[in-house]
Every structure is written in C-alpha cells, then in structure tokens.
Amino acid sequence: MPLVQFAPFSSLIHPSFWHELTNLKIDVLRLSDEALPISGSYSVGRSVTDRESGSEIALACNLTVGSESFDKEIKASPGTILASGTFKNYNTIEEFKAADKAALFNHEVNKIWDRIVITRDTRFLNHFLLITFADLKKYKYYYWFAFPAFVAKPAWEILDDGWKDATEEFSAEQLFKIHEQLRSRSSPLPFFLIQHDASIGPVEDFASFFGSTPTERPTIGFVDPSAHPTNPGWPLRNLLAYLRALHPGSSSTLRVLCWRDTEIPISSWKSRVGVIKVESGKQQETDERPSAVGWEKNPQGKLGPRMADLAPMMDPTKLANQAV
Amino acid sequence: MQALQSHYWAVRDYLSPVLKESKFKEHGRITPEEFVAAGEFLVYKFPVWSWEKGDASKARDFLPADKQYLVTRGVPCLRRATSLAYTDADEDAERLLNFGDSSTSGEADEWVETHAGRKSHADSAPGVIDDIPDLDGEQELASGVNALSLGSGGAEETPNLDDIPDMEEDDLEEKDEATATSKPSGVVDASNIEVAKGNLLQVRTYDVMITYDKYYQTPRVWLIGYDEHGKPLTPSEIFQDISADHAHKTVTIEPFLHSTSLQAASVHPCKHASVMKKVIERMNNSVVEEQLARRKSGGSTPKDKESKKKWPFARKSSGTGKDEKPAGDEEEVEGMRVDFYLVVFLKFIASIVPTIEVDSTTSF
DSSP states (O other): OOBOOBBOOEEEEOHHHHHHHHHHIIIIITTOOOOEEEEEEEEOOOEEEOTTTOOEEEOOOEEEEOGGGGOTTOOOOTTEEEEEEEEEEESSHHHHHHSOHHHHHHHHHHHHHHIIIIIOOSTTTTOEEEEEEEETTTTEEEEEEEEEEEOOSSOOEEOTTOSEEGGGTSOHHHHHHHHHHHHHOSSOOSEEEEOTTSOEEOGGGHHHHTOSSOOSSOEEEEEOOOOOTTOOBTHHHHHHHHHHHHOGGGOSEEEEEEEOOSSOOSSOOOOEEEEEEOOOSSOOOTTSOOOEEEEOBOTTSSBOOEEEEOHHHHOHHHHHHHTO | OHHHHHHHHHHHHHHSOOOOSOBHHHHSBOOHHHHHHHHHHHHHHOTTOEEEOOOGGGOOTTSOTTOSEEEEEEEEEOSOGGGTOOOSSGGGOOEEEEOSOTTTOTTSOEEEESSTTHHHHHHOOTTOOOOOOOOTTOHHHHHHHHTTSTTTSOGGGSOOGGGOGGGOOTTSSOOOTTBOOOOOTTEEOGGGOTTTTTOOEEOEEEEEEEEEETTTTEEEEEEEEEOTTSOBOOHHHHHTTSOTTTTTTTEEEEEOTTOSSOEEEEEOGGGHHHHHHHHHHHHHHHHHHHHHHHHHTTSSTTHHHHHHHHHHHHSSOGGGTOOOOOOSTTSOOOOSOGGGHHHHHHHHHHHHSTTBOOOTTTTO
C-alpha cells in the first residue's frame, strides 16, 4: 500500500502584514523581541482549469497572514479557518540568523502536544511559528515559517484504490447535508466526525460519537487546504496524531473525507475520500511525544528563510520614479 | 510629481459631489447606493467576493462603514498576458520542422511551426524576469519601469536569499517521507500538461479589490500580486499580466484608497463609464427584447426555461432577497438591473487583465 503523502502548507503574506509589523515595531515593540501570539487563516484548496490545455491545476496549499493577524479579537471570515501562531521578530539579521531554531520549534511542538494529551482539544492542531527580521530602511523582510506536524511511525498508508472523488462513497444528499452543517456553525469546524447518516460532530466527541456499536473504520473529515488529487493537506497530520494518541484502539483504520467544497458546486464536488491505515500493535508509547517536522522550504527547495522585498511597492523614491 | 498628482486627485475627489441620481444606463456611471446594491449581488452570487471595511481613517462616508470595498483573494493567473499577444516580431516567425531522420529521408514529415521563438520565452527559468517589450514612443517610460525591476535595479541593492547561504540548515530536521514532494507550489511539472507542450506554468495569484471612485462615479479595480512562491510582485512584474493595450497607459501603481500605507496597481477609471455604457446598452437591448417576448407570450408559459438562462436580468434581484414576480402584465419592462453592473464590469476588466481569472462569473 502506498504511503500517504501530505501537501505541506505554503505561506502567503499579504503586504499589509509587513506594513502592520513596521508600525508595530516602531510604535509598540521597539527593541523587544518577545514572542507574540498571532493568527493566520486557510481555506479549502482551490484549483483552476487551464483554458489552453483544459487540465485542472491545483493552487498552493496556502496559510495566509495579513494585517489582521495581529488583531487579538480576530474573527474568521466566512469559509476560512483560523490557525493560531507564535510570532517572533528579531532586531538584527545576526540575531535572526543565530536564533536557536530547533529550540523554538520544539517549544511550539511541546505546546501542541500538551494541548492534545492534557486538554484534549483540537484547536491548537494547526499552530504555527513565524520568525522575522525587518530591515525597515530597505523595505526588506526576512521570514521563516514552521508548520509543525507530528511524524507517524509507522507511517500511514492508503488502501490500493487510493484517493477517490467523494461522490464515489457519498451521495449528493449526504454531501449537501455535510455542507449545510458546516455552514450553519457559528465558528467554523476545521475537523469533524461523520456518521452514517452524514450528521457531523466535533472530533473531541470521538469516544461517544459513533455510539455503542464500535465502528470498524470511523469516518473523519477536515477542511482541506490542498487541491492536489492525491495529497491531503497538512492539517490532517496532526489530526491523525491526535486520534492515535487519544484513541489508539479505534483509530488504526480511518475513512478520511478531505473537504474541499466551501460552495455548493456548479458541476462536480471537489472533495476527496480515501481509507487510510496504520499498522497497530507496533505503535510507540502513546504518552511519548512523536518527532515533528514542518519548517517551510525556501523557493530553492532548501530549508532556509525567505525574503519579501517590498521596496518596489513601498519605497517613496522608487514609487516616484515609477510615476513619471 | 506623484505626490502632487495624488494631492490634486484628493482635492478633486473631495470637491466632486456624490452622485445621487441613477444614470447607469445613460452613461455607465453608478451611485454609491447602486455600487453597494451591485456589490451585494456579487457577494451573494459569487461568495469568493466579500466586503471589507478597510482602514477606519480612510472610510468614505457615502458608503456603509462595513461595506467600503470588495475583495477577492488568491485569484489565479496562469500565464503572462505578454504571451497572448501575437506580434510581428521574430518570436512569432514560422519555421519548418523536420521530425524525420534527415539523413535517410529528406522528404520526411515537415511541419510548420509558428511562434518559433516563443518556446524559449515560455521556458525561461522561474524567477527570471523578462523585460517588458518597449512600446513605440514610450521609451522613457519603459526604461523607467525597467529600472525598477529586480534584474537591473542594481545588484548590491537587492540581495536575494542566495546571499545568506549560511542560513540554509538542511540538517534542521530529518527527511520526512510523508511530506508530499515539494514542487514549488503552483509551478506545474511539464509532464502534467501534455497539451501545453512543456511550457512551465508560473501560477501567480492576485488579490483583487474593487472600490468606488467618487470622481468618475464608477467602480475601480486594484491588484496586489504574488508569484508562485508567495513573494509580492514588483510593478514591472504586474505589468506582464496586463494586456499590452493598457499596460503603462491606464494601469499605475498608487496608494490604495482604503489603507494608510498599501500600494497597489490600479486600472485608471477615466474610460470605464463610456465602455460600460456601450456594454450595458448592448446587453440591455437583448434583455428588453427578451422581456417583451416573454410578456407577449402571456406570462407564465416559457418562464421556466427562459428565465433560467437569463434570470439575472429579468428578475427582481435575488441579491436583495425579493422574490421573483410572476412575469405578468403588471411588470414593467425594465431591462437590465443595476445589480448586475459589477458582473458586467468584471467581464470588462477581464479584457484588460486577460490571464487573471477575475471573472468567476462565466457560469452565467
């Protein structure tokens, strides 16, 4: 059986984020490099049909931050899922380079793990880390994201029939019903459980949700930021880690619905479904934290920071030249 | 110069009165109320669009506080507009291709290949910014813009990430086989698109905003772009996605109306009203015809079939939640409703930015 491969998040930073950081740095943070809570958001994966070739092209699996990310009372706009994050800005490029990334990363991973085993809630599963250095004079911003995800050992495998269109296992009525329930919730549900009758419930109710009759392969769903036909999105990884840690007895085979339809589709549903399996028995001790990965790679495909050069859009002298 | 102009615009904008009377069919302009109504319809029908309140200090008092402008994020842009234009230049020259083994069969298959020079252009490595073709008589402008591009803007001023290689820490974490191979997001491997014949697609995304321009009394479009790695696009890169007829002429980089600091590319609205008038006239005629025909045929009979196809014109806007009235005699022939203005407007904008998929309304 092939391994399940997850499409990693890729960061998308709205220019207003850097504007807000600039203001914050000058007026509030000054020389402080304390870690701050921020938030980002993602929505279902999007794909676009190429008019020239007719093929469907998956867009990136984005996690977006903008000026609103610093807002403590942020509310998710319709159709998006909020993710909490830790933000740390360094004062000099040297400090940025010298930061102990492994320690920072481990600190965040421990926080996620503690939320899983102690408070047993799923709100922290998409927690991310962002470190930055802002060269305010040159309008250059260096940044590095990490989206921690626990590594399953042994790894998850997908049954040989692979990822299929959701319509192959769900009727249109069932998908409508799921859509309706997701939409009617006051706060969006990033992860959910699905009954045979397509009613959904929060993952925290896993033990009781499926009733007294133990299901052989419980159906779970998540809002999937990936649009790749064979790669579910990053959030699934930590959801699986959560289920393995808390419900090892009943989570070794799962049917996963990758939810990719914010709107009732005009032509066809985009959601995918597949049955995944992990070899039980060989599992490690549940209370031991699994290792984690998730530093974002730079455009060259290496583990390294990225840079946003906003001089062409921010530097007054360059703007003046452009406006001849 | 820029500052002066901006101030002039600000004063002119301040002095111009808010349009009160609906005139959209006569000259293509709309009132703020109609902008809101059309926006409501757009948001209702196409939820990729949403209202934003923008920066409070920049709020326009003739628009509702929470409905200052419309935005849609992450609009894909697969190709550069420059690759669509057919030019007389060498790159479009034709040449004969020989697929046979030339030594054995001289008469073997020969094919005419058009756009012979195109390939290298399309295959240019990701990250390489091609020069924008100079337009006749606009040398100065073009060179001014080129000076902004990363390539020629003075290398020491724009260090890229290669300059800090000591930050690459490939041993930071172990290799993880459950991570999907990280093809740069959005860059599509050639093998995936046979039809496109090995062209690399650099999928950019755009945030598109629509504001109301008080002076021109039309909507106005703003663009903020990102490359396939999520890096913000420079002005010269944005111009690659604007059709040659408009790049450098009607599209400029300006401070975004509803933000204190943000800069965005904007299509100047000076011609919007006249173009919209023409488009609306044409659409309105067909709508009126259809409505007349429907009335003649006696109300209810063809309603189902026809109104399904053209309902947005004929209906009492569903965007404002009213129900469709029976197409009986009491209904006036009213033609196109102003609710539909922004949908039409997007189709017009799509002609200026042909490769940015702003027009999600093609399902109509």
